[in-house]
Amino acid sequence: MRALVIDDSRAMRRIVTGILTNLGYEVRDAGHGGEGLDVLNEGWVPDLATIDWNMPVMDGLQFVSAVRSNPAWRRMTMMMVTSESEHTQIVRALAAGAHEYMIKPFTADAFRDKLALLGLLPQEVAL
Amino acid sequence: MTSTDTGQRRRGSDARPVITELIDEMTILAIAEEAWVSLVGEDEVLVPIPSELPGDILSSWVDVVGPWTGSVVLTTGRATAEELSRALLRESAPELLDDEDVADAFGEIANVVGGSIKAALPGPSGLSLPQVGNAPLVRNAGDLCRVDVVWRGEPLTISVQGALPPLPVPTPSRENEVPL
Amino acid sequence: MSLTATSFDWVRELVRKESAIVLQPGKEYLVEARLLPIARQMGLPDVGKLVETVRVRPSAEDTRRIVEALTTNETSWFRDGDPFTALTSTVLPSLLSSRGANERLQIWSAACSSGQEPYTIAMLLDDVLPNAASRVSITATDLSREMVQRTRAGKFSQLEVNRGLPAPMLVRHFQRAGNEWEVSSNLRRMVNATECNLAAPLPRMGPFDVVYLRNVLIYFDLPTKQSILRRVRDLMRPDGWLFLGAAETTLGVDDSWERVVIGRSSAYRPLKGK
Known part of the structure; x- marks a missing residue:
């Protein structure tokens, strides 16, 4: 399975990439929404995108809307992974088309729980 | 907390709240502890005791803009910021952390702590991207809530501070003016 | 006696074999926390002794309890939905x-x-x-x-x-x-x-x-x-x-x-x- 990790923080990209790689994902990353779209436009469409909200150039919400407007990217699951944690923000992200929402800070266990909900946890599970 | 708040600033319709009316030290500490346990490591504790910061310090912060406007600032010794960054990255930490790595990781911790603090404040509010360097000045000692902790024996402060100077206190003569 | 590397590896292999769940290195604390109640119930002082006891005298019952304690998750919402x-x-x-x-x-x-x-x-x-x-x-x-x-x-x-x-x-x-x-x-x-x-x-x-x-x-x-x-x-x-x-x-x-x-x-x- 493939995942695209979009976050402007290198540290956070490394952490999320580490979790997903341990689960057997093939991972690419991007520093903002625009770079994320570049990856998709190359034809590398992942099963999962994890998306930070506040980023320079193109934020996570704009990325989600852009993905939603292209039918070719329909089957991609989008999970916001962000420190934005107000009730209204989560509602906005879901309304824009995000499937799940993970609030920072999170643990690796919480990440696995979310993937299980989304049906994106590989069979042999690492505890 | 020292405060010269006379209550007068809350009278007018344009009154804005100060941070001590919105959040307390306990909540800030609880938020920071959650961030530490999940980001830095499961056994990482923050001990809430005041302690002198070293000379060479580094701050990371995010701005919150909304009904309350200010910054959530983490400040610690430069070496501690580096250790914190390494702990955050764990096995994916590079052999040598450069300044940019530290700024990025330390900034991300401010982002996570700031996001949770913002959610505990009245909204809607916006959150800025994290910045790292010399902390913004405290503009109003009455609009500040600060928690001093020790992490792995090193001091660190979390300061939630207003960005605006105190509102001018109306003078009695103006307050007694009779509207025409 | 706390958990040795050999004991941890043994628990790891047991859990992998019985449940297909892989305990990653660094999860020793999890093994300690989850198995301690079982050790106490068996009148043993710690998890190290528990592992030793079950290794020397394996029983289906004890084995299952160990695997179950390590593969259940009490604190999440819909996991195992x-x-x-x-x-x-x-x-x-x-x-x-x-x-x-x-x-x-x-x-x-x-x-x-x-x-x-x-x-x-x-x-x-x-x-x-x-x-x-x-x-x-x-x-x-x-x-x-x-x-x-x-x-x-x-x-x-x-x-x-x-x-x-x-x-x-x-x-x-x-x-x-x-x-x-x-x-x-x-x-x-x-x-x-x-x-x-x-x-x-x-x-x-x-x-x-x-x-x-x-x-x-x-x-x-x-x-x-x-x-x-x-x-x-x-x-x-x-x-x-x-x-x-x-x-x-x-x-x-x-x-x-x-x-x-x-x-x-x-x-x-x-x-x-x-």
């Missing part, structure tokens, strides 16, 4: 067709911990039943007073809501309360939390249509398991449904239950005449 899927897909429609329109459905979450299970049930029922608050009553019990109080309060930290609670359900049923999330008053009204020791005579409750007794039996020996199952059965309606943890069963423990497969999970129903 199959018993909840079964509730809405099969159990609820069956109950609604056999009960009167004014009959209140009674559900028991028998080891509710900090409340994730009873509120998960409440959320699911609230989403499918128009009048859930008046139609359903959920009894949540736990041995620990602190857990009962937490369940009553219905407040969860950010870290807790991150553990397997779907975001659409979070925004539908929770509000922010400072740095925590508070479950809606509607759901809190459906849940009654009270202290209860399953290993002692049970208070007057029920009769229950559905009982969730998950990841509890693993901590008890065979005779205690048998008496718990008997007492639970006495509080259930004759056509009720019992859900156990994924790795638990009544088979070989108490033969007065019929196992019913529902999708990927199993429920147990009282056998008539037993």
Whole structure:
């Protein structure tokens, strides 16, 4: 399975990439929404995108809307992974088309729980 | 907390709240502890005791803009910021952390702590991207809530501070003016 | 004696073989925390001794307890969601067709911990039943007073809501309360939390249509398991449904239950005449 990790923080990209790689994902990353779209436009469409909200150039919400407007990217699951944690923000992200929402800070266990909900946890599970 | 708040600033319709009316030290500490346990490591504790910061310090912060406007600032010794960054990255930490790595990781911790603090404040509010360097000045000692902790024996402060100077206190003569 | 690398590797291999779950290096603390209650029950001072004892004299029972303790997860919401899927897909429609329109459905979450299970049930029922608050009553019990109080309060930290609670359900049923999330008053009204020791005579409750007794039996020996199952059965309606943890069963423990497969999970129903 493939995942695209979009976050402007290198540290956070490394952490999320580490979790997903341990689960057997093939991972690419991007520093903002625009770079994320570049990856998709190359034809590398992942099963999962994890998306930070506040980023320079193109934020996570704009990325989600852009993905939603292209039918070719329909089957991609989008999970916001962000420190934005107000009730209204989560509602906005879901309304824009995000499937799940993970609030920072999170643990690796919480990440696995979310993937299980989304049906994106590989069979042999690492505890 | 020292405060010269006379209550007068809350009278007018344009009154804005100060941070001590919105959040307390306990909540800030609880938020920071959650961030530490999940980001830095499961056994990482923050001990809430005041302690002198070293000379060479580094701050990371995010701005919150909304009904309350200010910054959530983490400040610690430069070496501690580096250790914190390494702990955050764990096995994916590079052999040598450069300044940019530290700024990025330390900034991300401010982002996570700031996001949770913002959610505990009245909204809607916006959150800025994290910045790292010399902390913004405290503009109003009455609009500040600060928690001093020790992490792995090193001091660190979390300061939630207003960005605006105190509102001018109306003078009695103006307050007694009779509207025409 | 604390856990040596050899002991950890042995536990790791055991769990991998029995459950296909891989314990990663660095999870020693998890092994310590989860196995300590078992060691104590066996009268052993620590987990190192427990591993040593089971290695020298392996028994199916002890092996299973170790695997179960390491593969269950008490604190998340929908992880191992199959018993909840079964509730809405099969159990609820069956109950609604056999009960009167004014009959209140009674559900028991028998080891509710900090409340994730009873509120998960409440959320699911609230989403499918128009009048859930008046139609359903959920009894949540736990041995620990602190857990009962937490369940009553219905407040969860950010870290807790991150553990397997779907975001659409979070925004539908929770509000922010400072740095925590508070479950809606509607759901809190459906849940009654009270202290209860399953290993002692049970208070007057029920009769229950559905009982969730998950990841509890693993901590008890065979005779205690048998008496718990008997007492639970006495509080259930004759056509009720019992859900156990994924790795638990009544088979070989108490033969007065019929196992019913529902999708990927199993429920147990009282056998008539037993």
